[in-house]
Amino acid sequence: YLYTGHINITNKNETELLNILIASDELKLKRLTKLTEEFIIEKHHQFLQNDPVGILQTVYYRKFLVKLQEFCLELICYKPKILFNSDKFINLPASLLEIILKRDDLNLSEIEIWENLIKWGLSQEQEFNQEIFQWNQDDINIFKGILQKFIPLIRFYEISSEDYYNKVKPYEGILSKELIDEILKFHMVPGYRRTLNIYGPRHSNYGIINNIRFRTSLIEPSLSGPGIALTGSINRSWNAAMMEQAISLVV
Template sequence: MQQELFSPFLNNLEKLFKSKKDYDVIIKAGEDNDQKEIYAHSNILRCQSDYFDTAFSSNWAEKKDGKYIFKKPNVLPHIFEIIIRYFYCGQLDLNVKNGPDTLKLLVATDELGLNILSEYIQEFLIKNQKKFLQNDPIGILEVAFQHETFTMLRDYGLEAICEEPNILFGTDKILSLPAQILESLLKQDDLVLDEIEVWNNLIRWAHAQQPTVNKDPSEWTKDELILMERTLSRFIPLIRFHDITSEEYYDKVVPYDDLLPKKLKNEILKFHFVPQAKQIGSLPSRNAVNTIDSVLINSEHLAIFAGWIDKKDESLKMIPYEFNLILRASRDGNTAGAFHDKCDNKGATIIVVKIEETNQIVGGYNPLDWEGSDICKNTQDSFIFIFDNHRDINTGRIGRVTDASHALVCSNRWGPIFGNGHDLSMNCVGKWVSRGSSTYSYLGIPYDFANDDYEVFQVVKK
């Protein structure tokens, strides 16, 4: 019923928009050969736009022969006509517009203070013109950062680069990236990029900003060091140094360690030399979408596990699994009974065990389940593993199944058992053993050991 009342009213305003009867505003949109005069009514414009309301109220608009004159060379005529028509009759057909035009329309709405319309157009771009946005996410980000109200578009651009960092990182495009955008990207927990690559790209960017500085940091003068410190001071606290291995740190970061604050360097040394130190600073490891409730592993281990599960020799950037903690021995109990109570009938699981008073972690993956009493389960997809240093994912090694028919043993009296010959298993009172390599490739796991803690994660395909 209300729509029937509105229609004649809006139709009359549209007639006024088309006829321009008694107009008192002339808008000169565009410039040179692309310039066009658009006619409108001041009362309509000031009701619909704070920009025009301020212009008419403060009398800063030029006036000639009783008509207000606005010169808008930075807005194309056909873009301005779309906005003026919206002012009169509330109609905006974006489906016929291409991506560049829609973006130009969005920029114009920001200049005119049309926040509601700006949000509407941003939503439209993200939902309906993804191909346009995906073709140039860096350009989209640059536009978004130039306009404070383009928050949805900014978030979209950041997310696109975080998911596909090779669009920017490792290319020459990063060299001219505005500092504000680079800072926002480095703040993202879900940037799917190895931390050493984040560091390498940051150094490349800094040298591009200061091209006169010697490329060899060992040759820097005092003035060059000060210049680079000023360039990088806002970015260095955003690096997750706990996700850079000792070897990478020595090779890639140490040459530049004069740039690091003394307190940070001490924290890094403590992390690498004190086993109990778990993190540097307050920022978590990246790939927040793959965070894990664990006291033993982090998101980098998940990437390795996902690659092993998918039978690939490398860690996965985009992890297709969720790893849900279902047992932590220090919390739920370190017995076979606690294991079966928490882990039976949960489907695929991965087990992580920290060997007592060492940096080693061992474990295994069961793609089936742990339900059953004294039975062997057949699978080609299970594996066991060891990390000689749990802080360095490069020390991880996998043992694949060599005898699929005895890959797993389920027993109510024991905890998890990998291999009929107990390649890795836990007895009824929480002691772990590794009796050789009858079912899996040999990894040199200790013959028997106690654990500082162990965890079991349910592995669920996303």
């Protein structure tokens, strides 16, 4: 491609396409990066569904791969157990976990999000005893430091009083006194107006998805332009059966 300006990406497998994408991004070949990214999303979405966590970790810190990043994030938010039930979850970088927990479209109950955050936090320090009642103050302080920036991302108002008592209260040592008092008032004072935790309830923006239909439009309506040949229609609804038609893209 560097010598001729031409490359056929339609005969490449998923791993080869991902390597082309990373290489073109590193070499700042913006046009090739853009077209390869869109082709992967459009034609190889099943590959992305198989390992969105691993792919997200590969591409997230590359600022020009925004569409692929968003595709993986939306897939994880729609099917969060892909992430939270994965062996990769406990090794997820803190920066990526923070981004996921900030999202309003994370399709999981708040208490499940809390439990998974605790699981992630416990895995970050090998010395932690899994029985919190055996912790000393140093253990609590270390755990608080690990989870400190994530606590404001938990929508505690969406956790029932029963779940709070059983699953959050044992870890109250990592919460601020102000937050504990606020949660207590919320559950005990009728009509109490919340004053902390700026995030509202989470909500899903997705319809019923069989073959992946996301709320955002990640593929541009047209890839036409100088030096680009595209034949076959692009299905904007991500319907796998319809996407079997041939797409020939030559850069």
